[in-house]
Amino acid sequence: MNMHKKFKWLTVLVAAMLVIMTGCQSVGGLDINKAMLTSLDVKSSESSASIRFEAVPADRALSSEDKEAIELINSLSLNVDRAIVQDANTVSIQGSVHYLDKKIPLHLSMDPKGMAIQLEGAKQPFYLSMDTTVPGMPDTSQYEQAIQDVVKKAAGLVLKHFPNPTKIAVKSAQEKVNGESLNLTHLHMELTGEEILTMFKPFAESLMKDEAGLKQLIGDAYDAIYPMMVSIGEAYGEDVELLPQESKEEVVASLYEIVHGSLAELTENYDEQKDQLLEEFPGGDTVFGKDTVLKLDYYFDEQLNTRKNAVELTVALPASEDMPLKSFKVYSEGEVWNIGSAVKANKVDTSKGALNVLSESVTPGQVLRNFEKNSTIYNVLKDDLKITHRSLYLDTNEDLVYPVIKKNNQTFVPLRYLTNRLDAEVKWAKGSKNITVINDLTGEEIKLTVGSQKATVGGKSVTLQAAPFVHSDGSTYVPLRFMAEALGATLHLEGDGWIIIERD
Structure with a gap:
């Protein structure tokens, strides 16, 4: 892969990371990096949330089809009235999907075996098996926690080296969470598309200098993955052909040189590469411009648990005859309570059977016949989504x-x-x-x-x-x-x- 392609994919990856979390240094006494990492810990809790979309029409005459599509997008929303996290593998969600003038209540639950979804009007819940066991292969679930820990360490390293956005503020706030008034710490951040690209260079330069941090992460990844590969290799009846023949120290040193060299190569002519990317990516100067804005509001308690959050993402879109939108927006908000408490997920009842939607034998007709003909979802599937057409x-x-x-x-x-x-x-x-x-x-x-x-x-x-x-x-x-x-x-x-x- 040439240098420009590496730059392009890493830029997209970093942009995606920033949508989820923005790494920062301590502000106003709040250790933002630690707070963000705390939010990655899976703890028992109850929560509510909502997400909705807004398509902003272009400043020109639109066809009736474009207007209908925009109306559809703007009517979509998901409301989570109650989500319960019992543990990392056991979750339930109760809420509704809104679509034009329709409301579709849903109940979802997940455990290590699979996910069940009950929609209003369904005779049986839908089921998605999560059993990924391959006959003759060992059970690798025992290694999952170690790998998850490495992912969190990687996130910590990323957060450690990201610079602060230009707009960032921390202050005390009193907010209601599940009807209870709480004294919280409010973190507000704003980030533009322009800033995403300008933040990447100092991040890469800072990360490149952290030899100890990079080597530690690579070593931790080796320790997490190596035992799993040994187990798989033994199941195949082979020696260590799936594994590196070098020692851990040699593997870490070799991978560190690759990562460090790539970072050095990418940052050497960063500005020229950025300009080239924007030239080759049609509308890139608009998408990564000042009108693309990410606004984040987090409310933390004294233990740095996120108790309330709000996200507003506006993506500016380039003007063209084929693009009926000027921008696309996503809004979400939520609140969390009973963190660390003994809560129990409300599981979907599958005792009377379920329809396995991942089965190759499940047909559109079977899906449709699983719903009462007078239910909202039946009409949505048949008339709007036309699954049987x-x-x-x-x-x-x-x-x-x-x-x-x-x-x-x-x-x-x-x-x-x-x-x-x-x-x-x-x-x-x-x-x-x-x-x-x-x-x-x-x-x-x-x-x-x-x-x-x-x-x-x-x-x-x-x-x-x-x-x-x-x-x-x-x-x-x-x-x-x-x-x-x-x-x-x-x-x-x-x-x-x-x-x-x-x-x-």
């Missing part, structure tokens, strides 16, 4: 290679080709010519027999104009119009032999 294009011209056969003035397609694209399930009666196709939208069965014009749809008998047949290539072909319409789709005949199959 499908569109296929077929060409019946014989000179082109398409899975279409014309026979006795009927158009046939391979059964699997059509059912796969319309999310339908196919079942064969072993040793017979009987086929059962399950409509993904309704769950009803369509029964066919190879060589017969008799069929049933949802238990009702129908007579086909032509029978399904097995082609010379081994594929079973079915009448296109019948099967498409039985699966809830419609056919549109276009010019030049094109057929459009659509399903809402």
Whole structure:
């Protein structure tokens, strides 16, 4: 990777870090670095939060589609009425998502095994398994805490070397948290897009001089990762091929030289590289300009726990014919209480089953049928997000290679080709010519027999104009119009032999 690409990716990484936390030196008696690091500690607690978005229209005439999109964005919000952190692996969240004039209540809980989400109107909660165990591989969960500790140490090193933003202030404040009036320390910071780029150089120069800090971090990372790699290597039945052959001291020295050399290379011609980045990144001078602003407000108690926070991020966008926005804003706020107390997460009830959304067999129809038809989320998924919509294009011209056969003035397609694209399930009666196709939208069965014009749809008998047949290539072909319409789709005949199959 050349020097400019390194600079570009590191700049993006640093910018992302600054959105989450801004490293500073002590101000007004508040050890900001320590306070920020304290916020990374996972402690039992209860909290509430909200997040909303604002798309600011460009100063020009907009299309109706752009106006609708902006209205949609500006209507989105997430309200967390109550979040409970029982421990690092056990959490519950109860709140609602707001979308146009719709409100969708939700209940989410997570434990080491997975995450369950209950949405209002759902017959069963959705479930996302977090079991990443690979058969034959060792359980590496015992090493997770050591790796998390290294990540925190890395954050501490980053914070230690970042300079203060130009706008920063600390003062005492009395604020209400969960209805209780508290004496807190208020930290306010503002950071512009311009400042993000100007802060990077002194940060890199300061970090480059901290040989002891860099080597300590690299050594800590080695100590955290090495035992895990040994365990994995033993599981493979190999010696230490996955591991460095050098001693820890040699590995630390080698990696330190790489990191130090990269920092020196990046800072040597920093201003020229910055100018080149802005030239090559269209609109970069706007995004990283004075109108991009991050405002942070943190309220700390005497133990440096964050009890209340507010974030306002404005990203200025370059003017262009393709960009209907002048800027994009994100607002969030929250408060925390019962820190360190014996609180218990409110788990989603999965005792009566759950729908595993990560399973490859879960179809849009299954997801939709999991909701009551009169529920808000059902209409959002079907009408707004259109999760069941499908569109296929077929060409019946014989000179082109398409899975279409014309026979006795009927158009046939391979059964699997059509059912796969319309999310339908196919079942064969072993040793017979009987086929059962399950409509993904309704769950009803369509029964066919190879060589017969008799069929049933949802238990009702129908007579086909032509029978399904097995082609010379081994594929079973079915009448296109019948099967498409039985699966809830419609056919549109276009010019030049094109057929459009659509399903809402």
